[in-house]
Amino acid sequence: MKLSQTGQTRVQGYLYVLGRSLRGALPREAVADALQEIGSHLAERIAETDPVPDERQALERVLAEVGPPLQVARAYSAELILDEAVVTGRFVPVLRGLSHIATTTAAGFFGVLALLAGYATGTGLLIVALLKPVFPDNVGLITVNGIPHALGMQFPLPPGAEVQGGYGIIPVALLAGLAVLVLTHRCARRLLAWTRRRVVRAWGSSGVGRPPE
Amino acid sequence: MTDLNGWHEQLRRGGLDLAILLTLAPGRRYGLEIIRHLETFTDLVVTEGTVYPILSRLTRDGLLEAEWVADEGPHPRKYYRLTPAGRSRLETMTAHWTTFTAKIRRLIDAAEHRR
Numbered sequence: 623m624k625l626s627q628t629g630q631t632r633v634q635g636y637l638y639v640l641g642r643s644l645r646g647a648l649p650r651e652a653v654a655d656a657l658q659e660i661g662s663h664l665a666e667r668i669a670e671t672d673p674v675p676d677e678r679q680a681l682e683r684v685l686a687e688v689g690p691p692l693q694v695a696r697a698y699s700a701e702l703i704l705d706e707a708v709v710t711g712r713f714v715p716v717l718r719g720l721s722h723i724a725t726t727t728a729a730g731f732f733g734v735l736a737l738l739a740g741y742a743t744g745t746g747l748l749i750v751a752l753l754k755p756v757f758p759d760n761v762g763l764i765t766v767n768g769i770p771h772a773l774g775m776q777f778p779l780p781p782g783a784e785v786q787g788g789y790g791i792i793p794v795a796l797l798a799g800l801a802v803l804v805l806t807h808r809c810a811r812r813l814l815a816w817t818r819r820r821v822v823r824a825w826g827s828s829g830v831g832r833p834p835e
Numbered sequence: 836m837t838d839l840n841g842w843h844e845q846l847r848r849g850g851l852d853l854a855i856l857l858t859l860a861p862g863r864r865y866g867l868e869i870i871r872h873l874e875t876f877t878d879l880v881v882t883e884g885t886v887y888p889i890l891s892r893l894t895r896d897g898l899l900e901a902e903w904v905a906d907e908g909p910h911p912r913k914y915y916r917l918t919p920a921g922r923s924r925l926e927t928m929t930a931h932w933t934t935f936t937a938k939i940r941r942l943i944d945a946a947e948h949r950r
Contacts, residue, residue, distance in 0.1 A: 662910045687883050694884035701888035
């Protein structure tokens with residue numbers, strides 16, 4: 623069937639929602655490629671479909687067979703973003719995966735918030751180890767009147783504050799920083815793997831892989 | 836019932852990769868052709884749009900290569916074909932699948948024989 627203006631607008635709307643759902647999850651070129659491929663699929667399916675009983679119902683049938691745009695976007699997310707992050711564990715794919723789940727699920731948002739605290743703590747400890755030789759009098763375990771106040775750096779030191787521990791803080795901060803970063807990264811991969819399982823399960827229960835009756 | 840759905844989904848997902856590689860074994864095909872071939876022989880595809888992310892993953896993993904062709908139909912089509920790595924993976928997966936299903940068949944036969 624040849625689509626009317628209304629039908630074409632409906633198809634454009636479908637592709638727009640799909641594009642919006644994929645953006646932020648996939649690189650720009652991958653989104654454009656996916657949209658072109660699904661658009662080509664739709665055009666061919668529509669061309670071979672008869673407008674029975676009318677154009678609107680025939681078009682909705684084709685779109686339903688292709689799948690709701692959010693479901694197709696979730697499939698891309700599970701197959702590409704989360705899959706790459708879980709399998710490789712590389713830093714950039716893991717960050718991309720975390721960014722995706724933080725913006726698409728409530729559990730992901732709070733999980734990523736906790737993980738960011740872990741990454742920040744680990745990085746902070748490494749910075750302490752690196753800056754200690756440069757600013758020995760301002761970086762380290764800072765106490766005020768003998769009471770621990772902070773582990774880090776302060777410019778200038780508040781009245782009554784002293785830096786404790788000397789250069790011994792360097793290996794401690796280095797080891798602790800690395801340990802926190804490794805642990806946080808492992809937790810990030812677990813969170814991504816858990817999210818991926820949930821997405822796949824939801825994808826299955828939404829009709830993609832229903833067992834035959 | 837939910838557990839059965841989960842089990843079936845895992846089975847389907849495990850089989851779909853192999854089914855797509857088998858579909859492309861004779862030569863290049865574009866997305867809709869792949870889906871139609873799968874629909875002819877299996878009930879693995881329920882939602883057409885979710886096959887494309889799998890094709891993208893297999894391409895990213897180096898098992899398939901893809902190219903856009905503009906002059907073979909009314910619309911540009913993205914054709915997929917197996918790479919040498921994909922063909923090698925297909926042979927391994929087919930051998931594993933054959934062995935696996937034969938073992939499960941033996942178990943089913945043994946269970947039915949005892950009944």
